[in-house]
Amino acid sequence: EPEVTQTPSHQVTQMGQEVILRCVPISNHLYFYWYRQILGQKVEFLVSFYNNEISEKSEIFDDQFSVERPDGSNFTLKIRSTKLEDSAMYFCASSTRVPSGGYTFGSGTRLTVV
Amino acid sequence: DQQVKQNSPSLSVQEGRISILNCDYTNSMFDYFLWYKKYPAEGPTFLISISSIKDKNEDGRFTVFLNKSAKHLSLHIVPSQPGDSAVYFCAAKGAGSYQLTFGKGTKLSVIP
Numbered sequence: 001e002p003e004v005t006q007t008p009s010h011q012v013t014q015m016g017q018e019v020i021l022r023c024v025p026i027s028n029h030l031y032f033y034w035y036r037q038i039l040g041q042k043v044e045f046l047v048s049f050y051n052n053e054i055s056e057k058s059e060i061f062d063d064q065f066s067v068e069r070p071d072g073s074n075f076t077l078k079i080r081s082t083k084l085e086d087s088a089m090y091f092c093a094s095s096t097r098v099p100s101g102g103y104t105f106g107s108g109t110r111l112t113v114v
Numbered sequence: 115d116q117q118v119k120q121n122s123p124s125l126s127v128q129e130g131r132i133s134i135l136n137c138d139y140t141n142s143m144f145d146y147f148l149w150y151k152k153y154p155a156e157g158p159t160f161l162i163s164i165s166s167i168k169d170k171n172e173d174g175r176f177t178v179f180l181n182k183s184a185k186h187l188s189l190h191i192v193p194s195q196p197g198d199s200a201v202y203f204c205a206a207k208g209a210g211s212y213q214l215t216f217g218k219g220t221k222l223s224v225i226p
């Protein structure tokens with residue numbers, strides 16, 4: 001069964017550093033998303049991406065964050081100047097169409113900011 | 115902001131019996147509802163969805179019921195199996211939006 005692949009599975013970074021989280025969505029999917037889950041809290045929407053541009057973003061997705069699809073297969077989330085509160089599981093997801101088929105999520109990247 | 119609420123943090127059910135997971139929502143503009151299952155160290159796995167214009171959708175052992183007037187939906191798993199033990203998330207999507215709003219999840223334990 002096709003998978004969404006995320007790398008790395010765990011990233012530790014120092015506060016103030018930049019991190020890039022990587023995702024390879026399912027090849028025939030057109031919509032891409034980032035979500036995050038802070039420990040003990042809900043899964044929260046960050047951003048959706050379609051046709052090489054952001055289609056929707058949440059209040060969490062401020063200027064510290066950016067997304068990119070640099071080469072037609074990877075989908076990246078960049079976090080500039082990380083803060084302690086950015087520590088969370090970050091999930092990438094993709095879909096063919098919204099919403100009845102659901103989104104396919106990756107296994108996540110655990111980001112720890114120290 | 116608790117537009118999607120799962121009020122039971124945990125549920126224990128005997129193997130072979132029915133598991134009923136509940137979800138309430140407040141936003142009338144949600145047009146699709148989805149259930150996800152999540153194991154530790156894995157991403158959420160899509161289980162089943164339902165459009166707001168329907169009141170029931172069934173897929174194998176999983177059935178989702180939607181009561182729009184009560185703004186309530188439930189996931190029924192029959193019969194429950196030990197492999198169903200996981201955290202179950204209810205999620206909702208607004209009309210014209212790509213964003214899913216998740217509940218906090220219910221941890222289901224199916225006891226052999």
